[in-house]
Amino acid sequence: GLLISVIGCGGGQNNNTTVQSGTSENKGISERKFKLSVGLTEDHPEGVGGKKFKEIVEKNSGGKFQVNVYFNNQLGDDKKVSDSLQSGTVELGIISTSPLTASVKEFGIFDLPFIFNNEKEADAVLDGTVGKTLLDKLPAHNLIGLGYWENGFRNLTNSKKPVATLEDFKGLKIRTIPNQVHLDVFKALGANPTPMPFSELFTAMESKTIDGQENPLTAIQSSKFYEVQSHLSLSKHLYTPFIFMASKKFWDKLNDQEKKILQDAVIEAGKFQRELNREETKKSLEYLKNKGMQVSEFSNEETKKIQEAVKPVIDKYSKELGEELVKKMFDEIQKVRGE
Ligand code: KDG
Incomplete structure (x- = not known):
């Protein structure tokens, strides 16, 4: 009874569709295995979100996609992970936007201090035209930006x-x-x-x-x-956003249906991850005290x-x-x- 979809609203269209391997809905989906790098620990909202992403992708691909999630910088720090995504040795990764300024300097606008008063303002910018403009700069660097998750206020x-x-x-x-x-x-x-x-x-x-x-x-x-x-x-x-990226070399091998499964899962798991991070932030202060x-x-x-x-x-x-x-x-x- 643990297979309850946590997110009922919004997100991808495949949310409530159980796709069986071999049916017409997924005949365009190839069997693929890929690595997802998560910088922080398995129990951090980034790690929990990574596991949620895996669950959604594996379900919506009818089990054809297998996501192996690596936590706690096991595949390297943010710089290394973005290098590996560029060269194609890692398929998917979540890093802070801040080190990414080495490739796309404009991501530095999120590093300006005291810009956002709260998470709602950050969401509006990240999910709006500014966030999109920055994602669009990534393919020139062999990266595909699939969406923003939350690291949070520092x-x-x-x-x-x-x-x-x-x-x-x-x-x-x-x-x-x-x-x-x-x-x-x-x-x-x-x-x-x-x-x-x-x-x-x-x-x-x-x-x-x-x-x-x-x-x-x-x-x-x-x-x-x-x-x-x-x-x-x-x-x-x-406020530091996380950015969920794919290796362009990997991405370019996928067909539209396969891309959509991953893209939708980043958004759906991202909504869950942001909410979880906000709840956990409140609890963390007590914990640290x-x-x-x-x-x-x-x-x-x-x-x-x-x-x-x-x-x-x-x-x-x-x-x-x-x-x-x-x-x-x-x-x-x-x-x-x-x-
Ligand atoms: O590699 C760990 C990352 O998740 C990193 O982005 C965390 O904010 C971070 C930092 O301070 O490097």
Whole structure:
């Protein structure tokens, strides 16, 4: 009795269709096996979403497609996975958009700090024309963008001291995603940022090579950062989307029916994953407090100071990444705020 479809609304057309192997509906589907790379752990919403994707794809292909999901950077960090997708050695992968700026710099618009106030605004931009414009830039880099999932709002942790003011950032050695906007943001705040792949992060914190890092609460929980970080600041300074991509080399071998099964499953499992991440984020804060993390928040006054300090970074990258695109993003956010 566990085979209950969790998502009843929206999504692909095949939701409630049981397709039997060998019937006319799926005669165009070939037997295929492929790898899906998930960066975070199996119990993180990214991992649970990956498993949901597998379930949907295997069902809607009548068992012809077999998805093998690899968790926890087993197939490599985000950079490696995007390289493997480009060369075709991995078929599917979910990574943060931030390291992808190495290929398509315009993804950096999502790295601008304090752009989104909430997830609803992020959804509107990602699922709207701006999100689509960026996905359309990927085939030129041998990648196919199938949709956005949620990593989430990032918060600062460190092992040294409570961080509750702009002043407190001074001199802290912070690991960032390898991404120029992130580096500039932390420099503007007075910290000492170092780019590093996620897979090396825990050890770097454990050995005190760095003082801190920033990630969404769900990742801080699932990757057990609370074991090596005693302070959590609810900074929500950036929202990081996950992007679900296919290798173009793999994708180009599929027929339309096969492509549709995968495309629809990314959207359907993505709706589930975003919802799950939002529920889990609420629970994570309690979880991390129970694990002994000391939680700080910024007063409105300090938040204003911080936003003032990073404004030059926003201005610089708005120009560099395309003022028109950035304006479109702000317009879409304004539309949601006005609703
Ligand atoms: O490879 C792990 C990823 O999922 C990564 O994108 C997580 O946000 C992340 C980070 O900080 O690298």
